[in-house]
Amino acid sequence: PPRLYDFSIGAADRRLIEPNIGYDVMFRVGAFSDFEGSARDGIRYPSHAVTFLRLNPANELVLGVDYLDRDDIHLLPVVGSIWSPRDWLRVEAVFPRPRVAARINSTSTWIYLGGELGGGTWAIERVNLTNDNATYRDLRLVLGWETLCADTMSSAFEIGYVFDRRLSYSSGVGDYAPPDGFML
Numbered sequence: 001p002p003r004l005y006d007f008s009i010g011a012a013d014r015r016l017i018e019p020n021i022g023y024d025v026m027f028r029v030g031a032f033s034d035f036e037g038s039a040r041d042g043i044r045y046p047s048h049a050v051t052f053l054r055l056n057p058a059n060e061l062v063l064g065v066d067y068l069d070r071d072d073i074h075l076l077p078v079v080g081s082i083w084s085p086r087d088w089l090r091v092e093a094v095f096p097r098p099r100v101a102a103r104i105n106s107t108s109t110w111i112y113l114g115g116e117l118g119g120g121t122w123a124i125e126r127v128n129l130t131n132d133n134a135t136y137r138d139l140r141l142v143l144g145w146e147t148l149c150a151d152t153m154s155s156a157f158e159i160g161y162v163f164d165r166r167l168s169y170s171s172g173v174g175d176y177a178p179p180d181g182f183m184l
Helices: none
Strands: 005-018 021-033 047-056 059-067 075-086 089-095 099-103 109-125 131-148 154-169 181-183
Touching: 005 109, 047 075
Parallel strands: 021 109
Antiparallel strands: 005 021, 021 047, 047 059, 059 075, 075 089, 089 099, 099 109, 109 131, 131 154, 154 181
């Protein structure tokens, strides 16, 4: 289809439950569809639950799960460590979203280089009016600029290289691999 839509709403909570133990949970419900065929198949619940353990002021261990609710990948483990050797440098060696960030001149603005898995699954109606699911997947290498506006808000700008792209359908009809590209 020429257009796909995704709308979601959710709730998140991130806090310390002990001085050195915390969690980050998020639950969302969304509609991912072209809104032509069975949009009901496009109702999905992408969520995550992660816990972190602060070993010392510069090191945290991270462990949890990302529930992507996609046709190709349902669950991903979240595992790794976050190292902050200086107040201006942060190394997030965490699967599936590694990132290295540096603060700019003691401000609340950071520049970062990271990697991530992109994509999603949408319920669609094919040209012959049959319902199908389209799943797009890619890998991304991004360079970003993020400003923390408040405890719960931030703004960001990213450019990136997108590779290992795949578009597949539940029916298997029309699967293909688009060429690498750039994103803004």
